[in-house]
Amino acid sequence: MALLHLVWLACQSALPLLLLAVVMLGLAMYFDPAVRRARRIAKGYPQYSSSVPIIGHLLHIVKSREELFHLLREWPKMFGSPSVLMLFGRVLFNLSDPVSIEAVLSSSKHITKGRAYDFLRPWLGEGLLTSGGEKWHYRRKLLTPAFHFKILDQFSSHLEEQAAQLVDDLAELAAAGQGAAVDVVPAVSRITLRSICVTAMGKVDFGTDSSAAVSEKSYFEAIHRVGEATALRIVRPWLWPPPLFWLTPMYQKFRKNLNTLHGFTSKVIADRKMTLSGDADDTAVAAGEAGAENSSRFKRKARLRPFLDVLLNAQRRGEDISDQDIREEVDTFMFEGHDTTSMAISWSLELLGRHPEVQERVVEELRGAGGEDWESISRLPYLDRVFKECLRLRPSVPFISRLLETDAVLPDGRILPATSMGNIHIFDLHRHPDHFPDPDRFDPDRFLPQVEQARHPFAYLPFSAGPRNCIGKRFATMEVKLFLAAVVRRFHIRSAMPEHLDVTADLVLRPRDGVRLRLFAR
Numbered sequence: 001m002a003l004l005h006l007v008w009l010a011c012q013s014a015l016p017l018l019l020l021a022v023v024m025l026g027l028a029m030y031f032d033p034a035v036r037r038a039r040r041i042a043k044g045y046p047q048y049s050s051s052v053p054i055i056g057h058l059l060h061i062v063k064s065r066e067e068l069f070h071l072l073r074e075w076p077k078m079f080g081s082p083s084v085l086m087l088f089g090r091v092l093f094n095l096s097d098p099v100s101i102e103a104v105l106s107s108s109k110h111i112t113k114g115r116a117y118d119f120l121r122p123w124l125g126e127g128l129l130t131s132g133g134e135k136w137h138y139r140r141k142l143l144t145p146a147f148h149f150k151i152l153d154q155f156s157s158h159l160e161e162q163a164a165q166l167v168d169d170l171a172e173l174a175a176a177g178q179g180a181a182v183d184v185v186p187a188v189s190r191i192t193l194r195s196i197c198v199t200a201m202g203k204v205d206f207g208t209d210s211s212a213a214v215s216e217k218s219y220f221e222a223i224h225r226v227g228e229a230t231a232l233r234i235v236r237p238w239l240w241p242p243p244l245f246w247l248t249p250m251y252q253k254f255r256k257n258l259n260t261l262h263g264f265t266s267k268v269i270a271d272r273k274m275t276l277s278g279d280a281d282d283t284a285v286a287a288g289e290a291g292a293e294n295s296s297r298f299k300r301k302a303r304l305r306p307f308l309d310v311l312l313n314a315q316r317r318g319e320d321i322s323d324q325d326i327r328e329e330v331d332t333f334m335f336e337g338h339d340t341t342s343m344a345i346s347w348s349l350e351l352l353g354r355h356p357e358v359q360e361r362v363v364e365e366l367r368g369a370g371g372e373d374w375e376s377i378s379r380l381p382y383l384d385r386v387f388k389e390c391l392r393l394r395p396s397v398p399f400i401s402r403l404l405e406t407d408a409v410l411p412d413g414r415i416l417p418a419t420s421m422g423n424i425h426i427f428d429l430h431r432h433p434d435h436f437p438d439p440d441r442f443d444p445d446r447f448l449p450q451v452e453q454a455r456h457p458f459a460y461l462p463f464s465a466g467p468r469n470c471i472g473k474r475f476a477t478m479e480v481k482l483f484l485a486a487v488v489r490r491f492h493i494r495s496a497m498p499e500h501l502d503v504t505a506d507l508v509l510r511p512r513d514g515v516r517l518r519l520f521a522r
């Protein structure tokens, strides 16, 4: 604490120098020849006519997070896609059409994440989501087998247990609410966090005392606060330079919440290290001892190597992975692996609550499925279409971004020039009227095989596409479908949300006041 205070004082006294450094850096970037070329090319694209010298279109986007979310939805209607936003001499392309998005995402040249991800680094470090270059290539190759479908098959029984637990928790919540609307997000988040822990992190023991519940609760609250601060910082340029951010009262809270997040993940890693070090086969294999691979116990375990064990074993084999590296991956997967699925499940329940006829058809299909396990559920075609349509209308990740390090060339010859940002608005892509007629209508039959095949392959991207697509896509699909199936089998669901949603610009698609539902036992 004292150290933090000293840093804060030092920053304050060095403020004029820091500001000067920021201005000098800004000017160097502004007059960089490649950036000037990008500005010249960007003039050919639609954009706001009023641009202020240096700050560009900044005044248009300084809004509350709710207002900003709605403003972003206006851009495709006003300008089409691609359109341009200028900020401090930098060109940002807003992309919400499949053709220009394909030009960016399908190329292995455009794998560097946009500047917005820099603000995630205090939390997620250089994990798989934020890293680039060699580091990303190595980690992606190392971690891909941890999400192979054979490993996911081993996870299905854990997820089935968690689905049953979710149903019990929701029953308790509904009983406490006595027929009133309840916000299901906290209950769903708790179970999706447990799900990623018991599968990818190999954590089996949550303890029976209340301390586990307390640490889970503080973890969610900290995620929300850090997410809010990060999303706000992205659209408040005066908070971009770290030294300026450090001087704000917001930073003190941000730091405290980061400590909670890192404390939680460090404990998960320490617990798993302890379990593995007590396992003679595992230690021998990790150290590369002769004969270990031939042990029959190892052969059984090798098929079951979950995400965290892959990292810990790579470290024990002497590969270049520090404790810090492991923690940033665990932070990344813990966040990506539970917040995205938690919102996908909550939003899907809400959409089913608005469309009782679809809900009943899902229940009917489930009754004929033959079982409640993943084997039976994975084959259901109508549930699959509902799942896809829910992620179309409510994509958990509504926005992603790339820094274009080389030109991206569109099929009509136009260029998205190097140094600019390709901001991909998945939320608007999924509402493109040419690809999804009457886009706000909920209609699972948009995903009938013949309809899907006729559509542009980059018109529907809830999990992104190309080399940096979602590594957890199969895991997420299994979890969301299993949980939806378990909940609708047990409850009639009715949405208690207003017709027009109040959504905020956040890291995941989150409503301002939770997802409120009425649940009635079937």
Ligand code: HEM
Residues within 6 Å of the ligand: 113, 128, 129, 130, 140, 200, 332, 333, 336, 337, 338, 340, 341, 344, 395, 396, 397, 400, 401, 461, 462, 463, 464, 467, 468, 469, 470, 471, 472, 473, 475, 476, 480
């Ligand atoms: C419904 C649930 C999910 C959705 C909608 C979703 C969506 C996405 C999207 C759109 C991206 C691309 C991000 C970007 O380009 O910046 C992504 C990347 C990623 N996702 Fe997911 N995700 C989901 C669940 C999961 C789960 C369950 C995990 C982990 C178990 C996961 C781990 C990751 C990671 C690590 C990346 C970065 C991959 C890379 O850059 O190589 N996601 N996800």
